[in-house]
Amino acid sequence: xxxxxxxxxxxxxxxxxxxxxxxxxxxxxxxxxxxxxxxxxxxxxxxxxxxxxxxxxxxxxxxxxxxxxxxxxxxxxxxxxxxxxxxxxxxxxxxxxxxxxxxxxxxxxxxxxxxxxxxxxxxxxxxxxxxxxxxxxxxxxxxxxxxxxxxxxxxxxxxxxxxxxxxxxxxxxxxxxxxxxxxxxxxxxxxxxxxxxxxxxxxxxxxxxxxxxxxxxxxxxxxxxxxxxxxxxxxxxxxxxxxxxxxxxxxxxxxxxxxxxxxxxxxxxxxxxxxxxxxxxxxxxxxxxxxxxxxxxxxxxxxxxxxxxxxxxxxxxxxxxxxxxxxxxxxxxxxxxxxxxxxxxxxxxxxxxxxxxxxxxxxxxxxxxxxxxxxxxxxxxxxxxxxxxxxxxxxxxxxxxxxxxxxxxxxxxxxxxxxxxxxxxxxxxxxxxxx
Amino acid sequence: xxxxxxxxxxxxxxxxxxxxxxxxxxxxxxxxxxxxxxxxxxxxxxxxxxxxxxxxxxxxxxxxxxxxxxxxxxxxxxxxxxxxxxxxxxxxxxxxxxxxxxxxxxxxxxxxxxxxxxxxxxxxxxxxxxxxxxxxxxxxxxxxxxxxxxxxxxxxxxxxxxxxxxxxxxxxxxxxxxxxxxxxxxxxxxxxxxxxxxxxxxxxxxxxxxxxxxxxxxxxxxxxxxxxxxxxxxxxxxxxxxxxxxxxxxxxxxxxxxxxxxxxxxxxxxxxxxxxxxxxxxxxxxxxxxxxxxxxxxxxxxxxxxxxxxxxxxxxxxxxxxxxxxxxxxxxxxxxxxxxxxxxxxxxxxxxxxxxxxxxxxxxxxxxxxxxxxxxxxxxxxxxxxxxxxxxxxxxxxxxxxxxxxxxxxxxxxxxxxxxxxxxxxxxxxxxxxx
Numbered sequence: 064x065x066x067x068x069x070x071x072x073x074x075x076x077x078x079x080x081x082x083x084x085x086x087x088x089x090x091x092x093x094x095x096x097x098x099x100x101x102x103x104x105x106x107x108x109x110x111x112x113x114x115x116x117x118x119x120x121x122x123x124x125x126x127x128x129x130x131x132x133x134x135x136x137x138x139x140x141x142x143x144x145x146x147x148x149x150x151x152x153x154x155x156x157x158x159x160x161x162x163x164x165x166x167x168x169x170x171x172x173x174x175x176x177x178x179x180x181x182x183x184x185x186x187x188x189x190x191x192x193x194x195x196x197x198x199x200x201x202x203x204x205x206x207x208x209x210x211x212x213x214x215x216x217x218x219x220x221x222x223x224x225x226x227x228x229x230x231x232x233x234x235x236x237x238x239x240x241x242x243x244x245x246x247x248x249x250x251x252x253x254x255x256x257x258x259x260x261x262x263x264x265x266x267x268x269x270x271x272x273x274x275x276x277x278x279x280x281x282x283x284x285x286x287x288x289x290x291x292x293x294x295x296x297x298x299x300x301x302x303x304x305x306x307x308x309x310x311x312x313x314x315x316x317x318x319x320x321x322x323x324x325x326x327x328x329x330x331x332x333x334x335x336x337x338x339x340x341x342x343x344x345x346x347x348x349x350x351x352x353x354x355x356x357x358x359x360x361x362x363x364x365x366x367x368x369x370x371x372x373x374x375x376x377x378x379x380x381x382x383x384x385x386x387x388x389x390x391x392x393x394x395x396x397x398x399x400x401x402x403x404x405x406x407x408x409x410x411x412x413x414x415x416x417x418x419x420x421x422x423x424x425x426x427x428x429x430x431x432x433x434x435x436x437x438x439x440x441x442x443x444x445x446x447x448x449x450x451x452x453x454x455x456x457x458x459x460x461x462x463x464x465x466x467x468x469x470x471x472x473x474x475x476x477x478x479x480x481x482x483x484x485x486x487x488x489x490x491x492x493x494x495x496x497x498x
Numbered sequence: 499x500x501x502x503x504x505x506x507x508x509x510x511x512x513x514x515x516x517x518x519x520x521x522x523x524x525x526x527x528x529x530x531x532x533x534x535x536x537x538x539x540x541x542x543x544x545x546x547x548x549x550x551x552x553x554x555x556x557x558x559x560x561x562x563x564x565x566x567x568x569x570x571x572x573x574x575x576x577x578x579x580x581x582x583x584x585x586x587x588x589x590x591x592x593x594x595x596x597x598x599x600x601x602x603x604x605x606x607x608x609x610x611x612x613x614x615x616x617x618x619x620x621x622x623x624x625x626x627x628x629x630x631x632x633x634x635x636x637x638x639x640x641x642x643x644x645x646x647x648x649x650x651x652x653x654x655x656x657x658x659x660x661x662x663x664x665x666x667x668x669x670x671x672x673x674x675x676x677x678x679x680x681x682x683x684x685x686x687x688x689x690x691x692x693x694x695x696x697x698x699x700x701x702x703x704x705x706x707x708x709x710x711x712x713x714x715x716x717x718x719x720x721x722x723x724x725x726x727x728x729x730x731x732x733x734x735x736x737x738x739x740x741x742x743x744x745x746x747x748x749x750x751x752x753x754x755x756x757x758x759x760x761x762x763x764x765x766x767x768x769x770x771x772x773x774x775x776x777x778x779x780x781x782x783x784x785x786x787x788x789x790x791x792x793x794x795x796x797x798x799x800x801x802x803x804x805x806x807x808x809x810x811x812x813x814x815x816x817x818x819x820x821x822x823x824x825x826x827x828x829x830x831x832x833x834x835x836x837x838x839x840x841x842x843x844x845x846x847x848x849x850x851x852x853x854x855x856x857x858x859x860x861x862x863x864x865x866x867x868x869x870x871x872x873x874x875x876x877x878x879x880x881x882x883x884x885x886x887x888x889x890x891x892x893x894x895x896x897x898x899x900x901x902x903x904x905x906x907x908x909x910x911x912x913x914x915x916x917x918x919x920x921x922x923x924x925x926x927x928x929x930x931x932x933x
Binding site: 073103105106109114115120121123342350352353354355357358374375377378379380381382383384389391393418419420421422450452453454455456457459460461463464466470472473474475476477478479480481482485486487490 | 538540541544550777785787790792793809810813817819826828853854855856887889890891892894895898901905906908909910913914915916917921922925
C-alpha cells in the first residue's frame with residue numbers, strides 16, 4: 064500500500080514514522096517542498112537571537128534517520144501541484160505523477176501578510192529557509208521593525224533586543240499581546256515597553272523596501288528600519304485540498320474527524336492545516352501548535368497503519384518566554400468563554416512564586432476562568448518570572464481533565480519553599496473561584 | 499459557642515481562621531504548647547543552611563494577626579493535659595479547666611527517635627524551638643552526623659554541606675532515599691554521595707553525647723561528631739486523644755471522616771495527627787504534609803463554623819530540593835501499587851528537560867506507575883535539575899484526576915524550547931505506558 068505524505072514538518076514526519084512503525088509493509092513517501100524536514104520552527108527566534116548557533120541545530124532528525132533507519136522515502140524540493148482523487152494520483156512540479164492508496168496532507172501554514180502591506184521581499188517567519196534569509200539581513204541591521212504583537216511578535220522582539228538590536232513593535236491594540244488580558248499582562252507589558260519601542264493603536268498604511276532599508280508608513284507618519292519583519296499571523300496551506308474539493312471550513316482548514324480523515328476517507332490531514340476539537344467548547348477549532356501537530360500526525364499515521372488511534376482534541380495551551388517572563392495560556396480566556404456561551408467569570412490572583420522567606424521569588428499573575436454554575440475550570444492565563452511555565456502546564460492538566468474549582472483546590476501539589484508557598488497561587492485562585 | 503483548638507501549627511491556625519471567618523460569632527481559642535504559632539517547619543533546613551537569616555522569618559503570620567485582625571484568642575506556652583468528653587472540658591497544665599462546644603485536635607507530630615538510640619539531649623527536627631537550639635549547636639560544629647536518609651535526612655544533609663560543614667548520613671538501606679526507586683534516583687544518588695559521606699546498610703547500636711561532641715556506634719565501629727541529628731521519622735502526637743478513648747488507628751492516628759470529625763462528632767482532628775483518604779487506593783492513609791494539613795484544618799474550621807466542606811483525601815505529593823536536584827513523588831510507587839492490590843507496572847524514562855538545541859537543560863528521570871488493565875496513572879517519581887518540581891506537580895494533577903495513560907498522552911502541555919522538548923518527558927512516559 065502506497066502512503067504519500069505531503070509536507071515534512073512535525074505532523075508529516077510523525078505520520079510517516081508512526082505509519083511505518085505500525086505497519087512496516089507500507090510504502091511511505093514524504094514529499095517536502097522545501098529542503099528541510101523534521102525541523103523545529105519554534106526554535107527560530109533563538110537562532111536569530113544567537114542562542115542557537117546554526118539553523119542545522121533546529122533539525123530534530125536528519126533525513127538519513129528517516130530513509131536509512133525508518134525505511135521512509137523522503138523527497139525534498141518537490142511540490143505537489145494537484146490531487147486527482149478519482150485516480151488517487153498526485154501531480155508533482157517535476158511533471159511526475161505519484162499514486163497513493165492513502166494520502167496525508169500536512170502542509171502547515173504560511174505567514175499571513177495583510178494584502179495592502181505586501182511587497183516584493185516582504186518577510187514573515189516560518190521555514191528554516193526564511194530563518195536563514197532573515198539571519199543574513201540581520202548581519203547588517205541595527206534597527207528592526209516588527210509588524211504584529213502576538214506570541215511570535217513579542218518573542219521575536221525580545222530575541223532581537225537580546226541580540227543587541229533596537230526593536231519597534233507595531234500593535235493594532237492599546238497593549239501588546241492582547242490575548243493575555245489586562246491584569247495578567249500588566250507587569251510584563253510595562254517591562255516589555257522599557258525594552259522595546261511599542262507603537263500602539265497603530266494602523267499601518269504601507270511597508271516598502273527603500274534601497275538597503277525599509278520604510279513603515281502608519282498613522283500619517285513614517286519610520287525607517289534596516290529590516291522589517293511581519294508577525295501578523297498565519298493562514299493554512301490548503302489550496303491543494305480546496306482544488307480537489309475536500310471540505311474546508313471558513314478559516315480554510317481541512318475538516319477532519321477524530322481519526323484525522325478528511326471528507327475523503329482515504330485522504331488524511333494533520334497539523335496546522337487541519338481542524339481540531341476544542342475540548343473545552345466541544346467545537347471545531349484551530350490550534351496551530353507544534354505539540355498538537357505532532358500528535359495529530361501520529362494519530363493519522365497510526366490509523367493508516369491499521370492501529371486505531373482517536374484524537375480527543377486539544378485545549379491550545381501556549382507557552383512563550385519573553386525576556387525573563389514565562390507567559391502562557393490554556394483553554395479559554397474570559398472573553399472566549401463568554402462568546403462560547405458559558406456563564407463564566409474569572410479570578411485574578413497576584414501571589415508569590417516561592418515561600419516568602421525563600422530568596423529569588425517573583426510575583427505570579429494568574430487569571431483562572433471558570434463556569435459559574437458547574438465551577439468547571441475553562442481556562443487560565445499565567446505570567447511570572449519564576450515558575451510560570453509549569454504552573455501553566457499544571458493548570459492545563461486541570462482544564463484538560465475538566466476539573467472544577469473545588470477539585471483544583473483540593474489537588475495535592477508538592478510543596479517545598481524554593482518552588483512555591485504553602486498556599487500556591489494555583490490553590491489560592493481555585494479557592495477564590497470555588498466560593 | 500466555644501471552639502477550642504489544640505495546636506497552633508498549620509492545621510490548627512487554618513481551622514481557627516476559617517471557623518471564625520465562616521461564623522464571626524464563634525469564640526475561638528487556640529492553645530499552643532510552644533511559643534510560636536503559624537510557622538513554616540518546611541523552612542527549617544533553609545534556616546540552618548543560612549539562606550533564611552532568622553527563625554522569625556519562618557513565621558507566616560504573627561500572633562497579632564490572629565488576635566487583633568481575626569478575633570481569635572491565642573495562648574502559647576499552654577499544654578492540654580487531658581480531655582473530659584462527658585463534661586466537654588479540657589484540663590490545662592496551669593490548673594485551668596476550659597470548656598468547649600467543639601474541639602479541634604491539631605497536635606501534629608514529634609520526631610521519632612528509635613528507643614535504643616534515645617539519650618538525654620538527642621535532637622530531632624520539628625519545632626522552631628528545636629531549630630534555634632540546633633542553630634546554636636551548629637555555630638561550633640564542623641562535622642555533623644545525620645541518622646536517617648528520608649526526605650528530611652537528605653534535605654538537611656544538603657543544607658549543612660552548603661553551609662560548609664562535613665556531613666555523614668547513616669542509611670539502613672543500600673541507597674539513600676529508598677522511596678525514590680533505583681532508576682529515578684540513580685544520578686542524584688551518585689551526586690549526593692560525592693558531597694555527603696553515606697554509610698549504607700548500617701545498623702546503629704548507640705548514639706551518645708561525649709563532652710562537647712557526639713559518638714555514633716554502628717556495625718562494630720565508632721564515629722565522632724560535633725553534632726548528631728535524628729531524621730528517623732515522626733509519630734503523631736495523639737496521646738491526648740487516646741487517653742479519652744477517641745478512636746485511633748494502628749499508626750496512632752486519629753481516625754476522621756471527610757468532615758474531619760473523630761469518633762466523637764464534637765471533636766475534630768486535622769493535620770499530621772489525623773488520617774486522610776488516599777485518593778489512589780481509596781483507603782485510610784497518612785500524609786503528614788504542610789499543604790494537606792492546611793486544607794484539613796480549613797475543612798474542620800469550615801464545618802465547625804457551619805459551612806459544609808468535604809475533604810476528598812490526598813495523594814501525598816512530596817517535593818524536595820536537594821543540592822540542585824528537584825526531587826519528588828506523587829501517588830503510589832510501583833511497590834506501593836502492587837501492595838495495594840493493583841496489577842501495576844512502571845515505565846522509566848530519561849529524557850531532556852529542554853529542546854536539544856536550547857542551552858541549560860538537564861536529564862529528567864521519570865518513573866510513571868500505572869494500572870495495566872485500566873491504564874490509570876497511579877503515581878510518579880521525578881528527579882531533575884531543571885523543571886523537575888513542576889513536572890511532578892503536573893503529574894500530581896493527572897493522578898488526582900484519575901487520568902489514564904492515554905488521557906495524559908493527549909494532554910496539551912504548553913511547549914516552548916526553554917522549558918521542554920516538543921515531546922516532553924511526561925508525554926514520552928505516557929506514550930510508553932499506553933502501548
